[in-house]
Amino acid sequence: xxxxxxxxxxxxxxxxxxxxxxxxxxxxxxxxxxxxxxxxxxxxxxxxxxxxxxxxxxxxxxxxxxxxxxxxxxxxxxxxxxxxxxxxxxxxxxxxxxxxxxxxxxxxxxxxxxxxxxxxxxxxxxxxxxxxxxxxxxxxxxxxxxxxxxxxxxxxxxxxxxxxxxxxxxxxxxxxxxxxxxxxxxxxxxxxxxxxxxxxxxxxxxxxxxxxxxxxxxxxxxxxxxxxxxxxxxxxxxxxxxxxxxxxxxxxxxxxxxxxxxxxxxxxxxxxxxx
Amino acid sequence: xxxxxxxxxxxxxxxxxxxxxxxxxxxxxxxxxxxxxxxxxxxxxxxxxxxxxxxxxxxxxxxxxxxxxxxxxxxxxxxxxxxxxxxxxxxxxxxxxxxxxxxxxxxxxxxxxxxxxxxxxxxxxxxxxxxxxxxxxxxxxxxxxxxxxxxxxxxxxxxxxxxxxxxxxxxxxxxxxxxxxxxxxxxxxxxxxxxxxxxxxxxxxxxxxxxxxxxxxxxxxxxxxxxxxxxxxxxxxxxxxxxxxxxxxxxxxxxxxxxxxxxxxxxxxxxxxxxxxxxxxxxxxxxxxxxxxxxxxxxxxxxxxxxxxxxxxxxxxxxxxxxxxxxxxxxxxxxxxxxxxxxxxxxxxxxxxxxxxxxxxxxxxxxxxxxxxxxxxxxxxxxxxxxxxxxxxxxxxxxxxxxxxxxxxxxxxxxxxxxxxxxxxxxxxxxxxxxxxxxxxxxxxxxxxxxxxxxxxxxxxxxxxxxxxxxxxxxxxxxxxxxxxxxxxxxxxxxxxxxxxxxxxxxxxxxxxxxxxxxxxxxxxxxxxxxxxxxxxxxxxxxxxxxxxx
Numbered sequence: 001x002x003x004x005x006x007x008x009x010x011x012x013x014x015x016x017x018x019x020x021x022x023x024x025x026x027x028x029x030x031x032x033x034x035x036x037x038x039x040x041x042x043x044x045x046x047x048x049x050x051x052x053x054x055x056x057x058x059x060x061x062x063x064x065x066x067x068x069x070x071x072x073x074x075x076x077x078x079x080x081x082x083x084x085x086x087x088x089x090x091x092x093x094x095x096x097x098x099x100x101x102x103x104x105x106x107x108x109x110x111x112x113x114x115x116x117x118x119x120x121x122x123x124x125x126x127x128x129x130x131x132x133x134x135x136x137x138x139x140x141x142x143x144x145x146x147x148x149x150x151x152x153x154x155x156x157x158x159x160x161x162x163x164x165x166x167x168x169x170x171x172x173x174x175x176x177x178x179x180x181x182x183x184x185x186x187x188x189x190x191x192x193x194x195x196x197x198x199x200x201x202x203x204x205x206x207x208x209x210x211x212x213x214x215x216x217x218x219x220x221x222x223x224x225x226x227x228x229x230x231x232x233x234x235x236x237x238x239x240x241x242x243x244x245x246x247x248x249x250x251x252x253x254x255x256x257x258x259x260x261x262x263x264x265x266x267x268x269x270x271x272x273x274x275x
Numbered sequence: 276x277x278x279x280x281x282x283x284x285x286x287x288x289x290x291x292x293x294x295x296x297x298x299x300x301x302x303x304x305x306x307x308x309x310x311x312x313x314x315x316x317x318x319x320x321x322x323x324x325x326x327x328x329x330x331x332x333x334x335x336x337x338x339x340x341x342x343x344x345x346x347x348x349x350x351x352x353x354x355x356x357x358x359x360x361x362x363x364x365x366x367x368x369x370x371x372x373x374x375x376x377x378x379x380x381x382x383x384x385x386x387x388x389x390x391x392x393x394x395x396x397x398x399x400x401x402x403x404x405x406x407x408x409x410x411x412x413x414x415x416x417x418x419x420x421x422x423x424x425x426x427x428x429x430x431x432x433x434x435x436x437x438x439x440x441x442x443x444x445x446x447x448x449x450x451x452x453x454x455x456x457x458x459x460x461x462x463x464x465x466x467x468x469x470x471x472x473x474x475x476x477x478x479x480x481x482x483x484x485x486x487x488x489x490x491x492x493x494x495x496x497x498x499x500x501x502x503x504x505x506x507x508x509x510x511x512x513x514x515x516x517x518x519x520x521x522x523x524x525x526x527x528x529x530x531x532x533x534x535x536x537x538x539x540x541x542x543x544x545x546x547x548x549x550x551x552x553x554x555x556x557x558x559x560x561x562x563x564x565x566x567x568x569x570x571x572x573x574x575x576x577x578x579x580x581x582x583x584x585x586x587x588x589x590x591x592x593x594x595x596x597x598x599x600x601x602x603x604x605x606x607x608x609x610x611x612x613x614x615x616x617x618x619x620x621x622x623x624x625x626x627x628x629x630x631x632x633x634x635x636x637x638x639x640x641x642x643x644x645x646x647x648x649x650x651x652x653x654x655x656x657x658x659x660x661x662x663x664x665x666x667x668x669x670x671x672x673x674x675x676x677x678x679x680x681x682x683x684x685x686x687x688x689x690x691x692x693x694x695x696x697x698x699x700x701x702x703x704x705x706x707x708x709x710x711x712x713x714x715x716x717x718x719x720x721x722x723x724x725x726x727x728x729x730x731x732x733x734x735x736x737x738x739x740x741x742x743x744x745x746x747x748x749x750x751x752x753x754x755x756x757x758x759x760x761x762x763x764x765x766x767x768x769x770x771x772x773x774x775x776x777x778x779x780x781x782x783x784x785x786x787x788x789x790x791x792x793x794x795x796x797x798x799x800x801x802x803x804x805x806x807x808x809x810x811x812x813x814x815x816x817x818x819x820x821x822x823x824x825x
Contacts, residue, residue, distance in 0.1 A: 014431040015466070017459060017738070017753020021427040023720050053711050053734065078721075101761045102711055102734070170356070177380060226463045231433065232389050232542075233382035239461065241567065244755060264737060270764040274567045274757075 001258030003032035003044040003060075009258050012249040015230045015237055018262035020049075024058070027079045032060060035074065035082055043067070047143065048245075048261030052105030052135075059143060059261075067158060068166035068189075073143055075107070085136070088144035095133055096141030103265050109135040142265045148190045150240040152216060152248050154257050155185045160212045169210070174253040180236040181227055186248070187213035194218060223275050241275075244268050285319075329362070337361050388544035392440040412454045413443055419456065419749045422742045425719035426730040428753065430459065437543035442470055445538060445547045450475050457537065457598075458738075458752030460590070465541040465570025469594060469752075472536045513776060521668040523660060525554040531655060531663035532558065532595045539590065541570060548572060550591040555661025556583050561592035565757055565764045580767055593756045595657065600758075601739035602654040602750045603702060603731065605643060608635050609653050611699070629653060629698060637745050643729035644716045647702040650731065650741070658693040665693045708735060709761055735759055 001009040006028060010019050020028070032044045041062030050057045058079050062072045074082040099111050110132040159169040179185045192214045198206075216225055224241045240246040245263020250256065268274075320332035338361050342350050350357070416439040423429040430438075438456060446454055449472070457471040526533050532555075538547040564578040568586060576582040576589045609629040643649050655663040696704060705713035711734050718727040719742075733739035738754020776782065788796070 011431040011433070014429070015434070016461060017428060017430060017751075019424075019427050019429065019431075021425050021719060023425075023722065024427060051732075053715055101709065177382070223463070226461075228465065229382075229385075231431075232385035232544075233380070241463075270565055273764050273766060274565050 001046050001260050003028070003036070003046055005256070005258075006032075006046055009249070009256070009260070012231075012235050012251065012256070013237070013247045013258070013260050015228075016239065016245075016247055016262070018049075018245070018247075024079050028058075031076075031080055031082065035060060035062065039072065039074075039084075041072070045071075045258075046260065047073070047147075048263075050103055050139065050142065050261070050263065050265040052103035052265075055105030057103070057105075057107075057139060066165040067168065068160075071147075073140070075139060077105075077107075085140050085143075088140045092137050093141045093144055096138045096145075099133060099138055100266075103138070104135055107134070107136045107139065111135070111138065139265075145267070146243050146246065146261060146265075148188075150243050150246045150259075151189045152186045152238065152259060153189045153213075154180075154250055155187055155215070156210050157257065158189075159209045161209075166212075172255060174255055174257075175236075175250065177233075177236075177252045180250060180252045181229075183216040183219075183225060183227065186216045186238065188216070189213065221272055221275065224271060241271055242268055327362075329365070334358070334361065385542075385544070388542075389437060392437060392444065392544055411446070412451050413439075413446055414455050416442065416456050418747075419751070422728050422744055422747065422749070423730075423740065423751060425728045426717070426740070426742065428730075428740050428751070430753070434543070438468055441468070441540065441543035441547070445470060445472075448547075449538075452476075455749075456751070457594070458754075460568060460593075460752070460754065460756045462568035462570035467539045467541065467568065467570065467590065468543065470538045470547070471598075472538055473534075474536060517773070523555040523662065523666060523668050525552060526662050526664065528552055532599070532657055532661075534654075535598075537591060537594055539572070548587075550587055550594070553588070553591045553595045554583070557588050557592040558595060558657055558661040559659075561589060561596065563767050568756060578766075579769070590756070596758070597736050597739060597752055597756070598654050599657045599663075601733045601736050601741070601752070602652065603650045603741050604653045604748055605635075605637065605743045606649050606651050606701060607632055608748065609651070609699060635746065637743070640718055640724070640727050640729045640744070643743050644718050647705070647712075647714055647716065650702045650714075650743075651699045652696075652702070653699060655698055656695040658695050660693055663695070667692070702731075705735075708759065711761075 001013070007025055010025065013019075028046060032046060035041065036044045039062055042065055043063040045061045045063065047059040047061045050059065055077055058076045060074045060076070060082065062074070063069075064072075070087060072087075073085045075085055076082045111134075112132055154172075154175050156175070157169055157172050158166050160166050175185050190213075192212065194214045195212070219225065226239045226241065228237050228239070229235070230237050234251065236250045236252060238248040238250075240248075243261070243263065244266075246259060246261045248257070248259040317332065320335070321330050323330045338354075338358055341361055342357060347353065347357070416435055417432075420429050420432070420435040429435065442454060442456060445451070451472050452475045453473045455471045457469040460467045460469065528536075533552040536552075537550045539550060540547045560578075560580055560582050563580055564576070564582060566576055566578055566589070568590060572585070572587040572590070574586040576584065576586055582589055608631065610632040612628055612630045638649055657663055658665055660666070702714055707713050713733065713735050715732045715734060717730050717732075718724065719730050720727050728742050728744040731741045735758060736752070736754075737759050738756075739750070739752045741750045742748060
């Protein structure tokens, strides 16, 4: 969610019972602004909070002029001092996927590989690295996975210029109530994967300036998003069932939208059994 | 000269670099050629577009008119948008004889319902003043919400207030003694808001009658079936020897897992629905499955092992499990009611009632957060059987000795009495999962410790929270209603295929005898026959001999 509209956005996304205390809200108003100054971001998003066993990580993302470029991520344990996280690599993501269980809350905590193939272990020993992963790396990988899998925006909120960069669409006035209830009006805000697989007929209907991302319609498994109207039908709230804790809110016919993650940072592998 | 080549009409240099007329020549320009250039330019601008029928001259004129009329700030930055708007305005009809009907959005209905919460019903005004306002069962939802908000837990203030009013409505409709906002469980299509309630004593007899009626109907059915079976005794297929395990009866309303009654609604403003009491079979099954709630109470729960009930029962079972696992209070707030000589008579059931301690001295927040032994569970834990108080289901069946088979005789030995932790055990006894403690304790703020609130989050049931501040404490649940398990959910496998019949010598197939065996048997038989014939012959011969001798 945008740092500028944090308080209002938290009220809209609070249907799941998770939010921030007044103290955190107050300090974020100031510290996110300072982040913008220090790192020269154009936009700062409060991404959410990953709760560990002993403490919680508060995550912020900074965007540059091209909104679709890889975002800089920062974390903090108290919302006052922020540290930049290294960009996520495929290797990190692959390693972190093997880890299970809660985050500890200490960024220097090291996980030991309990289940690892003999081949991987040999490879690692050859490289001279020990099979340990730091919680920081796991944090980076988890945030990357969540953003890639369930970070969403409404259709039309961003436009792609002919030069390839992506900006906010000043003409976006919000989705209508009918559109807001459909999954096809929301896009994953990440590199599109399925776009080129569409048939020519479908592609003909697309507007290349607004339809340059994957929509939620074809997410696997089907039904991994819940769409609800809250507050008497004035707010559309989408919750992801794959990453429990990701909440996206949008007030139809207004420009207010955003997503935030409040959860334990674990993927819900039991989803197919639970639907 | 600067020749870029012949300038096209649309390029800025057009018409300027005619020989003899450079850009910096200050001579009076030849009026004719300039006029000609202007006319050419205007003619070009007036050319209609082949695709849209507009021409640039009119469009520019309209745009400039609009800008001058509206005078927007930083017009040069938004000029493209203005251009778009002007073009778009072409297609807007200003006069339309058809008027759109006012759209009736579904949000209006919902708003009506919510507004109804805020209206005072007739007759409430006077009565309230007469009643002793301090005795109302209505909980102070906003106060609880304030304390939880200090930790970042809770719904938006709007929603909390709506729930407050919805609870008030519930109290006026039902005869309720105590009421509490239990929490919110999220679902796929709709969510559940849950209230935990205790009736006044003696108010709650209706449901048990309905259940007895169903049981009697079942017994009658059983009798009819027996008669049919007797008639067919001669040519029956072998009867199944499977006897299902005895159904464990549910606990009485008001005790154990059914101590409280729960009401749910999907949204504040919608009517409250009472959840049925929970049976041990439902709790045992709920432990094995993991399903999302849809939000409709009558939705079937499709699972393996098959859940005995619909979503309302599953919801009630999960609520019972969550309450038993996560409802805690500061130590000393509740104490056992003092009764004489009771400890020996309990027999392992444990005490199940408690009362508030009037002499409760609250501990400081630091103490509440540092050690988990300052908190206790005040809800009885549910045993493996599915009840809070263990019941031996075989006590009655020992009388029916005729039907007992070998298997049954062994079972009463194996079923041991299950004992759970007694009421009011401290949290330090709670087992963690792998290396994660069962609870995470934090103060709400490190900056202002004087007014901090002690907050506990459950790690076994993510979404369950408790706070304590001075003499106030409360528990709440916001979540999806599932227990945390670090392992992936592994559904129960179907049981092995049952044996169809007992195998005995008459049914068991034996190997066919080989040729040698058959010949050997034949030879043995012939010998036996021959031996028998010889004896007969000898007797005959003897007779003959006797005859011959004469």
